[in-house]
Amino acid sequence: MAVLEQQTDGHREWVYAARVKGRFQKIHRWSGWILMAFLVGVPWIHIHGRPLLRFDLPGRRLYALGATFTPQDAIYIVLLLLFAAFGLFFFTSLYGRIWCGYACPQTVFLEEIIRPLERWIQGDRGRRMALDRKKFSGEWWAKKLASWALYAVVAVAVSLAFLGFFEDPRLLWTGRASRGAYAVAAFFAFAWFWDFAWFREQFCNYLCPYARFQGALTDDQSLNVMYRVRLAEPRGTKKERKAHPDQDFGLCIDCKKCVTVCPAGIDIRDGFQLECIACGRCVDACEGVAARMNLPEPLIGYTSLAAESGRKKRFLRPRTLVYGTILSVLVVAFVALMGSRHDLAVTLNRVPGTLYQVDDDGMIRNTYFLEVTNNHGAGDGEPATVEVEVVGLDGAEVVAPPIEVAPTRSVKVPVAIRVPADAVHSRTIPFELEVRTDFDRVSVPGTFKTGLEEVN
Ligand code: SF4
Ligand code: SF4
The missing domain is CATH 2.60.40.10 (Immunoglobulins)
Known part of the structure; x- marks a missing residue:
């Protein structure tokens, strides 16, 4: 709970996440750009002259996959919402916070657009820390204003892209949509800008409801990012190992690479923490260290409490069975209803x-x-x-x-x-x-x- 401890004294510790490369960051990049392509592209696609996916709120219509749903079709919307909710429960019970780490818009925009822009203008972790030590200097203002200007452009683009699911994007992007639509776009653009420029990981820590209840959806078989305490502890730097040659050390060399890359500002070695969004950056960092130091295996990984304590991995468990059964029933009901649906x-x-x-x-x-x-x-x-x-x-x-x-x-x-x-x-x-x-x-x-x- 390092972040919460830092923040409860009223002073926020800014997180200067260092850059990291690795296999999970590659997956993140692919999933992030595919999702962003979906966000920007889907509102422009039409099937049989109808939007692929659009919520026409004034007309009280939902266009989806070539079909038009009216308020009389509320049952389909209810089934889809239930499917989305139980799908999230099901995948959380299996893979923990995989949504947070790889699919949440907050994470995707921050990791794939905002932090790269920040690095491009302000430099990597060390340079950004040095810049903030020169707060309100000419260089600080120049680099911060340039960063904020780009964040504002991204925030406007993101909010218009989101609004494309509610309003014709051909009107939205050419200034021909209603004033109400632009008022909503301006509100969301401001919210995104505020998030990109300042709020960031605090959204996950304090505002996101999913972060609060995901603990109730997982068990000791669920996948999480974990520190392999039995292998790694007691940790010790090279210097400490030299100074205490008789002491038994674990494999962790206390390089803190896993801490410096963490966008949540936590130390995964302190154990499971609500702030962890399972992004795998610390796993990539430690895999890099393990490769360089010839460690037998990385000390942080995607694993479960059961696997760590030597128990068998079980896919079928009461909660996965319940969620899986409900999902199957919902799919069958949806397909059956759609099959008998009329235009x-x-x-x-x-x-x-x-x-x-x-x-x-x-x-x-x-x-x-x-x-x-x-x-x-x-x-x-x-x-x-x-x-x-x-x-x-x-x-x-x-x-x-x-x-x-x-x-x-x-x-x-x-x-x-x-x-x-x-x-x-x-x-x-x-x-x-x-x-x-x-x-x-x-x-x-x-x-x-x-x-x-x-x-x-
Ligand atoms: S990156 Fe690995 S070796 Fe370095 S401090 Fe973290 S757990 Fe220890
Ligand atoms: S602890 Fe690791 S997985 Fe969790 S948020 Fe930090 S870097 Fe991501």
């Missing part, structure tokens, strides 16, 4: 306060509101012509205005169903209203009230 969403509701009426020509009339949502095609496509027909009511006729629904829009119209009095034989008759367009056909159930006693 037309239809609801039929009786006009409130009405049951039936008898027209002058003796026909019995029931009136309804029919709402048709067209989830087929893009927003600027041709409207669909809707036809309706009653099935299951002998002699029924439908009285409705012409119905046309533009893609991604809904239309609500009054619809009357008339049935000859001599064709009805019970007080309430169930029927199906078939709603057709040239691309889909949907049936919704309804009931027809006859008031039979009064009629006969």
